[in-house]
Amino acid sequence: MDNIEIKKFANRVRKNILFGAYSAGSHSAHIGGAMSVVDVLSAVYCLANFDSSLIGKPNRDRIILSKGHACLALYGCLIEKGVIKRSDLKNFETSKSYLFGHPVMNKKKGIEFSTGSLGMGLSLGVGVAIAARINNQNYKTYVIQGDGECNEGSVWEAAMIANQKKLNNLTVLIDRNNFQQTGTSDEILNLNNLKDKWNSFGWETQEIDGHNLDEIRQALKFDNSNRPKAIIANTIKGKGLKIAENNNNWHHTVLTEKDYEKAVSDLDEI
Amino acid sequence: MKYNNRNIQTWSTIGSRATFGLSCLDLIEKNRNLLVLSSDVSTSAGLDRFRKSWPKNYVEIGISEQNMIGVAAGLSSEGFQVITTTFSPFQTLRCLEQIKVNLGYMKNKVCFVGLASGVVLGSLGYTHCSIEDIAVLRSIPNITILSPADSTEVTKCLPAALKHKNSVYIRLTGGSKNPVVYKKNYEFKIGKSIVLKKGKNLTLFATGTMVSKALKASIILKKFKIDSEVINIHTIKPIDEKQIIKSAKKSRLFVSLEEHNIIGGLGTSISEVISGIKNKPSLLRLGLKDSYDHSGEYDFILKKNGLDVKSIANKIKTFYKSK
Numbered sequence: 001m002d003n004i005e006i007k008k009f010a011n012r013v014r015k016n017i018l019f020g021a022y023s024a025g026s027h028s029a030h031i032g033g034a035m036s037v038v039d040v041l042s043a044v045y046c047l048a049n050f051d052s053s054l055i056g057k058p059n060r061d062r063i064i065l066s067k068g069h070a071c072l073a074l075y076g077c078l079i080e081k082g083v084i085k086r087s088d089l090k091n092f093e094t095s096k097s098y099l100f101g102h103p104v105m106n107k108k109k110g111i112e113f114s115t116g117s118l119g120m121g122l123s124l125g126v127g128v129a130i131a132a133r134i135n136n137q138n139y140k141t142y143v144i145q146g147d148g149e150c151n152e153g154s155v156w157e158a159a160m161i162a163n164q165k166k167l168n169n170l171t172v173l174i175d176r177n178n179f180q181q182t183g184t185s186d187e188i189l190n191l192n193n194l195k196d197k198w199n200s201f202g203w204e205t206q207e208i209d210g211h212n213l214d215e216i217r218q219a220l221k222f223d224n225s226n227r228p229k230a231i232i233a234n235t236i237k238g239k240g241l242k243i244a245e246n247n248n249n250w251h252h253t254v255l256t257e258k259d260y261e262k263a264v265s266d267l268d269e270i
Numbered sequence: 271m272k273y274n275n276r277n278i279q280t281w282s283t284i285g286s287r288a289t290f291g292l293s294c295l296d297l298i299e300k301n302r303n304l305l306v307l308s309s310d311v312s313t314s315a316g317l318d319r320f321r322k323s324w325p326k327n328y329v330e331i332g333i334s335e336q337n338m339i340g341v342a343a344g345l346s347s348e349g350f351q352v353i354t355t356t357f358s359p360f361q362t363l364r365c366l367e368q369i370k371v372n373l374g375y376m377k378n379k380v381c382f383v384g385l386a387s388g389v390v391l392g393s394l395g396y397t398h399c400s401i402e403d404i405a406v407l408r409s410i411p412n413i414t415i416l417s418p419a420d421s422t423e424v425t426k427c428l429p430a431a432l433k434h435k436n437s438v439y440i441r442l443t444g445g446s447k448n449p450v451v452y453k454k455n456y457e458f459k460i461g462k463s464i465v466l467k468k469g470k471n472l473t474l475f476a477t478g479t480m481v482s483k484a485l486k487a488s489i490i491l492k493k494f495k496i497d498s499e500v501i502n503i504h505t506i507k508p509i510d511e512k513q514i515i516k517s518a519k520k521s522r523l524f525v526s527l528e529e530h531n532i533i534g535g536l537g538t539s540i541s542e543v544i545s546g547i548k549n550k551p552s553l554l555r556l557g558l559k560d561s562y563d564h565s566g567e568y569d570f571i572l573k574k575n576g577l578d579v580k581s582i583a584n585k586i587k588t589f590y591k592s593k
Contacts, residue, residue, distance in 0.1 A: 105376045112347075117367060117371050120372065124340050124344040124347070125344065126337070127343060127344015127345040128348055130329065131345050131349075131350060134305075153336075154368075158340065160332065
């Protein structure tokens with residue numbers, strides 16, 4: 001799939017996110033962090049060995065959204081991959097649905113694990129990657145984390161063991177949108193130079209523009225190391241929803257009908 | 271495992287931890303799909319031989335218990351049978367939320383083994399004791415809790431746990447020279463308690479190291495013409511409600527015995543079962559006080575909590591006479 005197609009895919013994913021957020025109504029939805037990760041997550045879904053025919057197959061690449069609050073981006077990608085129906089988002093976060101405000105493990109629907117409690121996805125990814133090695137399987141494991149999530153100590157436990165086991169079949173992508181729930185990362189718990197941190201933990205680390213598909217593709221493609229790979233993707237929280245961009249009030253909020261319609265029409269113009 | 275006199279004596283001498291290591295060696299012979307994960311405790315868990323003989327099946331995780339449960343869940347999701355182990359406080363409370371989410375909520379199946387639970391490591395201080403593990407784990411759905419009575423029962427718990435439908439916590443108690451409860455082979459089934467001694471005046475429900483003490487106390491009680499039934503509750507969750515209700519029909523006096531905080535363990539489990547029945551028996555709950563007051567040697571702490579055989583027998587005698 002070329003970058004123009006991935007860009008269109010990502011644009012549709014953004015619309016899916018907005019549709020889900022709008023459907024959630026007064027329940028609210030995590031919008032900012034879902035919109036920031038879209039381009040990275042779309043590229044992973046488009047370039048990985050993953051489609052609806054591979055669900056449940058041992059050779060599928062494993063994609064784990066560790067920052068589970070960005071679930072609408074995950075559901076948005078799975079809709080575009082034909083794994084789940086867009087109409088299922090109408091019941092998002094209701095008891096009628098299987099699509100909740102954090103992903104609930106559902107292998108048949110492409111949801112590898114239940115996530116949302118931050119800092120747990122990478123350990124799961126390490127286990128899955130070790131399993132591939134023991135079983136001589138070629139699948140790759142991708143774990144998508146938030147930058148705020150890197151506050152969790154368990155992330156660094158997992159980072160150390162991935163290096164120790166030289167898991168070059170494991171990639172972590174960090175959605176570096178510089179915000180977390182109640183403020184900027186710098187204000188809450190400064191991550192300083194995240195690239196240096198991952199590098200010093202033994203990971204092959206690249207820092208890219210997380211909205212530039214050329215850079216995302218290049219970083220995902222890089223495969224010349226016996227080390228696990230970390231991609232720090234610099235992103236804009238709320239990207240694609242103009243009123244939400246770099247505005248942390250959109251971390252978890254209600255999307256009104258008026259804002260929804262305006263946002264969709266803005267995306268139609270891209 | 272061969273259940274002959276020699277092996278049973280050896281397991282008793284080396285204690286539950288080293289027996290756990292031997293049991294892993296036995297299991298791997300028949301099951302190459304087994305992976306054993308440890309947080310830098312191979313020597314403490316009797317896994318040194320396993321680590322050297324089966325390097326591909328031994329996964330060293332380092333001192334990172336939260337990570338260990340996550341990695342174990344990932345491996346389990348890919349079809350491996352997984353055992354994890356470290357000292358009980360770190361195998362349970364340190365990584366409790368990982369247990370909840372990865373094993374309870376997602377139902378990835380892992381057998382996690384808590385070494386040196388209870389107060390056997392009391393001389394190292396309460397950081398290394400585990401008097402809360404049953405209470406906290408009991409409230410997590412989809413987790414089975416086993417508490418073997420002696421080293422022989424450890425060898426029964428492990429294969430049963432691997433065949434079990436959901437995740438299992440195995441709570442190892444006692445030190446070396448772990449008293450023998452089972453002198454020969456017997457049938458072990460998760461969830462089904464075992465009547466070790468029949469009696470008609472009262473029923474002693476015990477778990478872990480307290481099973482042996484209950485048997486010894488029952489001999490003292492006999493001298494006072496108190497005929498007690500002794501039941502090994504090796505499965506704390508799901509508790510054997512059927513047996514408890516059956517016992518309640520014939521016995522008016524219950525005693526629970528556990529090397530665990532008096533809050534939230536075996537005694538609490540039994541009281542939950544009998545709270546719903548008519549003409550419920552009186553229950554004397556014996557266990558560790560809800561306290562971190564004083565560290566010390568194993569026997570010192572047990573005695574301070576009234577969990578030596580003599581104190582147990584005395585308390586039961588007083589309870590019996592008061593009714």
